[in-house]
Amino acid sequence: MxxxxxxxxxxxxxxxxxxxxxxxxxxxxxxxxxxxxxxxxVKLRALAARLQREQGAPAAGIGISAPGLAAKDxxxxxxxxxxxxxxxxxxxxxxxxxxxxVPVLNDAHAALxxxxxxxxxxxxxxxxxFTLGTGVGGAxxxxxxxxxxxxxxxxxxxxxxxxxxxxxxxxxxxxSLERFMGNKFIAQRTGGRYATTxxxxxxxxxxxxxxxxxxxxxxxALGASIGSLINVLDPDAVIVGGGIARAGxxxxxxxxxxxRQYEWQAAGHVAKILPAQLGDFAGAYxxxxxxxxxx
Amino acid sequence: MxxxxxxxxxxxxxxxxxxxxxxxxxxxxxxxxxxxxxxxxVKLRALAARLQREQGAPAAGIGISAPGLAAKDxxxxxxxxxxxxxxxxxxxxxxxxxxxxVPVLNDAHAALxxxxxxxxxxxxxxxxxFTLGTGVGGAxxxxxxxxxxxxxxxxxxxxxxxxxxxxxxxxxxxxSLERFMGNKFIAQRTGGRYATTxxxxxxxxxxxxxxxxxxxxxxxALGASIGSLINVLDPDAVIVGGGIARAGxxxxxxxxxxxRQYEWQAAGHVAKILPAQLGDFAGAYxxxxxxxxxx
Numbered sequence: 244m245x246x247x248x249x250x251x252x253x254x255x256x257x258x259x260x261x262x263x264x265x266x267x268x269x270x271x272x273x274x275x276x277x278x279x280x281x282x283x284x285v286k287l288r289a290l291a292a293r294l295q296r297e298q299g300a301p302a303a304g305i306g307i308s309a310p311g312l313a314a315k316d317x318x319x320x321x322x323x324x325x326x327x328x329x330x331x332x333x334x335x336x337x338x339x340x341x342x343x344x345v346p347v348l349n350d351a352h353a354a355l356x357x358x359x360x361x362x363x364x365x366x367x368x369x370x371x372x373f374t375l376g377t378g379v380g381g382a383x384x385x386x387x388x389x390x391x392x393x394x395x396x397x398x399x400x401x402x403x404x405x406x407x408x409x410x411x412x413x414x415x416x417x418x419s420l421e422r423f424m425g426n427k428f429i430a431q432r433t434g435g436r437y438a439t440t441x442x443x444x445x446x447x448x449x450x451x452x453x454x455x456x457x458x459x460x461x462x463x464a465l466g467a468s469i470g471s472l473i474n475v476l477d478p479d480a481v482i483v484g485g486g487i488a489r490a491g492x493x494x495x496x497x498x499x500x501x502x503r504q505y506e507w508q509a510a511g512h513v514a515k516i517l518p519a520q521l522g523d524f525a526g527a528y529x530x531x532x533x534x535x536x537x538x
Numbered sequence: 539m540x541x542x543x544x545x546x547x548x549x550x551x552x553x554x555x556x557x558x559x560x561x562x563x564x565x566x567x568x569x570x571x572x573x574x575x576x577x578x579x580v581k582l583r584a585l586a587a588r589l590q591r592e593q594g595a596p597a598a599g600i601g602i603s604a605p606g607l608a609a610k611d612x613x614x615x616x617x618x619x620x621x622x623x624x625x626x627x628x629x630x631x632x633x634x635x636x637x638x639x640v641p642v643l644n645d646a647h648a649a650l651x652x653x654x655x656x657x658x659x660x661x662x663x664x665x666x667x668f669t670l671g672t673g674v675g676g677a678x679x680x681x682x683x684x685x686x687x688x689x690x691x692x693x694x695x696x697x698x699x700x701x702x703x704x705x706x707x708x709x710x711x712x713x714s715l716e717r718f719m720g721n722k723f724i725a726q727r728t729g730g731r732y733a734t735t736x737x738x739x740x741x742x743x744x745x746x747x748x749x750x751x752x753x754x755x756x757x758x759a760l761g762a763s764i765g766s767l768i769n770v771l772d773p774d775a776v777i778v779g780g781g782i783a784r785a786g787x788x789x790x791x792x793x794x795x796x797x798r799q800y801e802w803q804a805a806g807h808v809a810k811i812l813p814a815q816l817g818d819f820a821g822a823y824x825x826x827x828x829x830x831x832x833x
Contacts, residue, residue: 312804312805321805322804322805368688369687369688383770385680385683385685385686385687385692386683386685386686386687388680388681388683390680390681390771390772391680391681391772392664392680392681392771392772392773393663393664393772393773393774393807393809394772394804394805394807395772396769396772396802396804397680397770397771397772398770399769399770399802400769400770402766402769402802403698403699403766403767403769403770404698404699404700404762404763404765404766405699405702406701406702406703407700407701407758407759407762408701411800414769414802415765415799415800415801415802415803416765416766416769416800416802417762417765417800419766463702464702467699467702467712468699470699470710470711470712471697471698471699471711471714472698472770474691474694474695474697474698474709474711475678475685475692475693475694475695475698475767475770475771476685476687476692476770477685477686477687477688477689477690477691477692478687478688479688504710505706505710505711505712506710507691507694507697507709507710507711508710509607509617509689509691510607510616510617510689512688512689514688
């Protein structure tokens with residue numbers, strides 16, 4: 244059976260899938276690691292070997308995704324300061340001793356490709372995606388083309404301006420969406436009342452009016468960013484995933500309302516707002532599709 | 539001599555060029571019209587005929603650009619409410635009785651293509667452009683691909699959020715860049731002191747400190763928007779054109795400073811800020827290139 248291997252290297256675990264060109268999943272693995280001394284590199288190589296052994300034949304192609312900016316030649320992650328020491332510049336085709344080139348993608352780019360291939364954005368050509376977690380990640384596809392850009396950083400949608408007089412974030416963006424929605428700023432923006440977005444959402448769901456007001460501030464910020472980005476990227480749909488998206492209707496109902504308020508509905512066009520479907524494995528599926536598309 | 543005809547329909551004049559595939563200009567015409575009773579359509583057809591007569595041979599291809607959103611099949615402008623009555627849905631291939639299809643582009647998209655072919659962005663694959671005038675227009679190219687989007691509205695860069703609690707603009711965007719930089723809001727944002735940006739810039743250039751403060755507010759707004767969009771579109775260069783860009787160093791010197799302040803210089807990458815070079819004819823050249831690329 245012909246199959247692809249898609250492997251997504253996260254910050255603390257490796258997600259891998261063996262999947263047919265038609266999108267049928269043959270195997271799915273989530274393997275944790277400690278970010279120390281290249282443990283991730285050793286484990287990932289062993290995992291790729293094991294999955295291929297279990298399938299009884301080598302994969303027709305292997306695709307990788309990882310945090311950081313992918314190199315132009317797609318053989319490595321070129322830029323990833325501070326974490327996963329050794330990742331920068333590692334040539335995955337060599338590291339996996341693969342018979343064919345192993346293309347490497349940024350993890351958010353891969354997650355969007357996964358959702359386009361087999362998830363919420365199936366078959367769409369104009370779509371962008373937010374991943375709401377510790378920070379706010381993103382990726383964008385326009386006219387069927389995944390946006391990469393000059394150094395592979397296109398689609399960092401968490402770092403768009405909402406309040407141009409606000410404090411700068413890690414990327415020098417003033418008052419960025421990440422500050423209004425990223426979990427890492429939750430204590431700061433709630434005056435220390437909540438330590439995690441999960442706690443805030445739980446309070447909203449239990450009927451706490453003050454919590455609801457704080458939460459709607461974040462949701463409105465996301466809605467305004469989506470309205471703004473619709474003018475730049477002109478999507479048919481916007482996908483929202485990541486841990487915070489598990490809030491479900493508590494997120495999506497008010498978000499829908501805010502997007503309609505801030506959206507330029509040119510010619511009556513309305514962008515759909517959809518929850519991501521592939522969860523933690525989106526990047527792995529996207530990596531598999533990325534290698535499949537090269538055949 | 540093989541040549542292309544590129545024709546840009548503006549709000550009050552038609553710009554046309556006859557240009558060789560190598561980019562040599564054979565003719566350049568700017569013909570005014572009154573937006574009444576299809577005068578623009580009649581004049582444009584006559585102009586196309588005249589230019590071809592003068593060249594002594596039919597053009598190898600004709601490309602058109604115009605305000606509004608171009609249809610997916612590129613045969614017409616699908617959406618242009620309020621102005622140029624009759625433009626919506628007009629099939630240019632038929633109207634010009636052309637032997638080959640006449641592709642139609644949005645005017646801002648065409649201007650960017652022109653600058654990429656023969657102007658400030660020559661040879662670049664990752665670039666976006668602002669046109670600073672009555673409003674703030676824009677267009678973007680990523681990985682060599684001109685962004686069009688679901689309904690052809692991608693690249694409306696004047697309608698990005700800077701102040702998410704600000705008033706909505708015509709596109710429902712709160713506190714958008716257009717409000718901080720578009721000439722149509724100049725009286726409003728200067729408390730009535732200036733009727734045009736030209737007057738404000740003249741006051742700055744004559745050493746008026748209060749004028750300078752007002753002006754730098756607009757320039758900083760543009761710089762913050764560029765910093766934000768760099769994270770989305772990852773350009774090698776940002777082109778700035780339109781009437782307000784004639785302010786020259788009065789615009790570009792502080793703009794450069796603000797962009798450096800708000801830019802994520804990942805891996806030391808710095809986006810160039812460049813003045814547009816083709817002026818009013820950028821759209822005409824871009825339209826010619828658009829048809830040339832189809833051969």
